[in-house]
Amino acid sequence: MAVVSTPGVLLRAYPFRDTSQVLRFYTRDLGLLSVLAKGRRRLEAKGAAGSSPFAEGVLVLSFRRGRELQTLRDFALERARFGLGSHPLRLSGASVLGELALHQGEGEANPLFFRGLSEGLDALETVALDRVVPEVLARLWSLVRLLGYRPVLDRCVRCGRPPAMGETVRFDVAEGGISCHSCSGSAQGPRLGPVAREQLGALVEGVAPTALLGGRAHLRLAGEFVAFHLGGGLPLRSLGVLRGLLPEDHP
Numbered sequence: 271m272a273v274v275s276t277p278g279v280l281l282r283a284y285p286f287r288d289t290s291q292v293l294r295f296y297t298r299d300l301g302l303l304s305v306l307a308k309g310r311r312r313l314e315a316k317g318a319a320g321s322s323p324f325a326e327g328v329l330v331l332s333f334r335r336g337r338e339l340q341t342l343r344d345f346a347l348e349r350a351r352f353g354l355g356s357h358p359l360r361l362s363g364a365s366v367l368g369e370l371a372l373h374q375g376e377g378e379a380n381p382l383f384f385r386g387l388s389e390g391l392d393a394l395e396t397v398a399l400d401r402v403v404p405e406v407l408a409r410l411w412s413l414v415r416l417l418g419y420r421p422v423l424d425r426c427v428r429c430g431r432p433p434a435m436g437e438t439v440r441f442d443v444a445e446g447g448i449s450c451h452s453c454s455g456s457a458q459g460p461r462l463g464p465v466a467r468e469q470l471g472a473l474v475e476g477v478a479p480t481a482l483l484g485g486r487a488h489l490r491l492a493g494e495f496v497a498f499h500l501g502g503g504l505p506l507r508s509l510g511v512l513r514g515l516l517p518e519d520h521p
């Protein structure tokens with residue numbers, strides 16, 4: 271048993287027995303972790319923002335590799351991120367990023383993913399409400415890329431030909447990229463016109479286009495990609511929640 275310390279973001283909290291909690295953190299140095307916090311009241315009284323979702327701070331743990339539940343000794347809160355609770359759009363956007371982190375294997379550290387998650391949550395706390403969707407998409411695709419999955423957008427995944435100017439292609443989720451007009455005869459997957467393809471390219475690089483068109487369709491496409499390549503077929507439920515919050519006429 272070692273005492274270790276790492277920054278971490280709180281993703282989930284469950285009550286455990288009378289006064290304790292099981293907390294799931296995505297940590298910088300140890301990846302996804304489940305920890306037991308004994309004496310919930312005492313933890314909250316310390317200003318640890320007990321179960322406030324997406325709170326970030328430094329955890330001190332009694333750690334044993336391979337153990338399912340580590341023991342939390344202390345948590346020094348650095349960012350409470352109460353602003354994420356100020357609007358359902360912000361909260362569901364943050365939940366999209368949190369849910370992707372929860373899909374990761376326990377104990378697999380990815381410090382760049384941790385930083386991307388942390389910066390994404392910070393951005394969603396303050397971004398203008400009409401910019402939440404492009405921001406979520408840019409942050410989500412960045413995290414997907416940090417996990418090693420970059421969709422192919424500059425050439426057809428079947429024949430290798432770059433799309434012609436103005437060509438409408440299909441996004442082949444299973445193949446992980448675009449399929450050109452000639453190859454996509456029998457292919458499934460959403461159509462991507464030149465603008466949609468360019469905007470998707472920006473999102474994958476972590477850039478939120480100033481006037482994103484088809485936000486709903488982009489959320490659906492990102493969801494299908496993540497479910498197929500990273501979620502074992504399971505969609506990120508919070509992407510559906512976020513889509514459901516958008517007005518019918520959302521661009």
Ligand SMILES: [Zn+2]
Pocket residue numbers: 426427428429430431449450451452453454
């Ligand atoms: Zn082709």
